[in-house]
Amino acid sequence: MFTKFMLLFCSCFIFTNVLKADKLADIKKAGVMVAGIKYDFKPFGFINKSGSIVGFDVDLLKYIANSLNVGLKFKQVTSKTRIPMIVSGEVDVAAASMTHKHKRDHVIDFSISYFFDGQAMLVRSDEKETSFRGFENRKVAAIQGATSGNNFKKVQPKAKIIYYQEYPQAVLSLLKGKVDAITTDLVWCVTQAQDSRGKLKVLTETLSYEPYGIGMSENESNLRDYINFAIQDAVRDGFYEKLYIKWFGKKPEKLPEVWPN
Ligand code: GLU
Numbered sequence: 001m002f003t004k005f006m007l008l009f010c011s012c013f014i015f016t017n018v019l020k021a022d023k024l025a026d027i028k029k030a031g032v033m034v035a036g037i038k039y040d041f042k043p044f045g046f047i048n049k050s051g052s053i054v055g056f057d058v059d060l061l062k063y064i065a066n067s068l069n070v071g072l073k074f075k076q077v078t079s080k081t082r083i084p085m086i087v088s089g090e091v092d093v094a095a096a097s098m099t100h101k102h103k104r105d106h107v108i109d110f111s112i113s114y115f116f117d118g119q120a121m122l123v124r125s126d127e128k129e130t131s132f133r134g135f136e137n138r139k140v141a142a143i144q145g146a147t148s149g150n151n152f153k154k155v156q157p158k159a160k161i162i163y164y165q166e167y168p169q170a171v172l173s174l175l176k177g178k179v180d181a182i183t184t185d186l187v188w189c190v191t192q193a194q195d196s197r198g199k200l201k202v203l204t205e206t207l208s209y210e211p212y213g214i215g216m217s218e219n220e221s222n223l224r225d226y227i228n229f230a231i232q233d234a235v236r237d238g239f240y241e242k243l244y245i246k247w248f249g250k251k252p253e254k255l256p257e258v259w260p261n
Contacts, residue, residue, distance in 0.1 A: 022220070022222055022223075023092060023216070023217060023220045023222075023223045024220065024222040024223040024226055025222070026092075027068070027070055027092055027223070028068065028069075028070060030070075031070050031071060032070055032071040032072065032073050033061075033064075033065050033068065033070050033071070033072055033073070033092050033093065034073045034075060034090070034091050034092045034093075035061045035065075035072055035073065035074055035075070035091060035092065035093050035094065035095065036074075036075050036076075036077035036081075036082050036085050036086065036090075036091035036093065036094030036095070036096055036215075037053060037055075037057055037058055037061070037074045037075070037076065037077065037094070037095060037096060038055075038057070038076075038077060038078065038079075038082075038096045038097060039053065039076045040078070040166050040167040040168055041055075041096070041097045041167060041188055042055065042188065042191050042192075042195075043055050043056055043187065043191055043247045043248070044056045044057040044095075044096070044097045044115075044187075044188075045057045045058055045095070045096060045097070053074050055247070056115070056243060056244075056247040056248075057095035057096060057097065058074075058095075059243050059246070059247075060095055060114060060214075060231070060234070060243065061093070061095050061214075063230065063234050063239055063243075064226075064227060064230040064231075067230050067233065068226065068230075075090065075091050077091065077094055077096050078143075078144075078145065078165060078166055079096075079097075079143045079144060079145035079146040080143075080144040080145030080165065081145070082094045082096045082098060082145070082215065083104060083107055083108055083145070083215065086108045086215050086216060086217060087107060087108060087217070089217070092216065092217075092223070093214050093215065093216045093223075093227065094214065094215045094216075095114075095212075095214045095215075096215070097185065097188070097212060098110075098212055098213060098214075098215050099147050099210040099211060099212060099213075100113055100211050100212065100213035101147065104215075107218070108215045108216065108217060108218060109215070109216050109217065109218050109219070109220065109224055110213030110214065110215055110216075111213045111214040111216075111224060111227045111228050111231060112213065112228050112231060112232075112256055112257055113211035113212060113213055113256060113257075114212055114213065114214065114231050114240075114256050115211070115212040116209075116210075116211050116212075116254050117185040117186055117187055117210040117211075117212065118185070118186055118206035118207070118208055118209055118210055119147070119148055119151050119152070119183060119184060119185055119186070119206065119207045119208040119210060120183070120184075120185070120186035120189045120190075120202055120203060120204050120205070120206060120207075121140075121181050121182070121183045121189065121202065121203040121205075122171075122174065122181060122182045122183075122184075122189040122192055122193060122200055122201075122202055122203075123174075123180065123181045123200065123201060123202075123203060124174065124175075124177075124180075124199065124200060124201075125198055125199055125200060125201050127180070127181070127201070127203075129203075130203060131203075131205065132152070132155050132156055132183075132203065132205055132207055133155065133156050134156075135156050135159045135180065135181060136156055136158040136159065137158055137159070137160065138159060138160065138180040138181070139159075139160045139162050139178070139179040139180050139181075140152060140156075140159045140160065140161055140162070140179065140180060140181045140182070140183055141161075141162050141163075141164055141170040141173060141174065141179040141181065141182040141183070142161050142162070142163055142164075142170075142182070142183055142184065143163070143164055143165070143166065143167060143170065143184060144163045144164065144165055146184060147208065147210065148183045148184045148185075149161045149163060149183075151183075151207055151208045152183045152207070154207075155207050162179050167182075167184075167188070170182045171192060174200070175196075175199060175200075181203075183207075185210050186202070186204060186206065187248070189202045190202055214227055214231075231256050232256065232257075232258045232259060235255050235256055235258050236258060240252070240255065240256065241255075
């Protein structure tokens with residue numbers, strides 16, 4: 001009888017504590033937020049010439065961590081690893097050029113959208129084709145885990161999509177002529193073209209809507225609220241606009257939504 005009672009007591013205790021699990025409280029207690037960030041997606045998350053991890057996503061995370069009064073520890077994620085690393089708890093959050101899609105929301109949760117992009121195409125400067133539809137039977141690179149390969153197939157099902165693990169490998173292949181194009185979000189494409197000293201250009205026809213959200217575990221309502229409010233604070237106090245000008249050289253055309261107090 002006593003054993004049965006103890007078992008019931010222990011199960012209730014464990015159950016209540018699981019229910020009370022709160023990642024925001026854990027982050028505050030640890031004094032550090034572990035954040036997944038891209039190292040290969042300039043200007044959102046990348047390693048600069050002096051070896052530091054920088055970018056729009058990095059600065060936004062720093063703002064959030066500062067407002068929470070905790071430190072930040074970065075862990076590298078790729079398009080393929082970011083969601084599994086959130087699910088496994090390796091990172092508390094990931095700000096990683098990640099489009100908030102219904103499908104992804106079945107696995108993790110997202111903040112409000114903090115950036116708005118669309119999918120474009122990066123090609124060599126001597127490319128004659130100007131339309132995405134014209135890439136029938138040609139090799140188009142996309143990154144594993146990104147939205148881009150599937151999006152492109154809808155526009156030109158006869159393109160040969162070649163998947164790469166990371167963006168720099170795809171750029172190298174494009175420069176060497178192993179693929180004819182890379183398809184992904186416009187801002188990355190434009191940045192690569194600018195850095196290429198005339199070797200690459202962008203086909204800016206936009207084939208999808210890609211709103212970025214910060215990813216985190218499912219059912220962490222306190223953390224999600226905190227991050228949503230922090231993004232909105234950044235808009236209200238002008239930090240968001242400064243950050244946008246810093247990384248994109250112009251004022252934002254669209255701001256993240258701000259809810260009334
Ligand atoms: N934003 C798109 C996505 O989430 C493409 C960029 C990326 O690879 O992160 O899949």
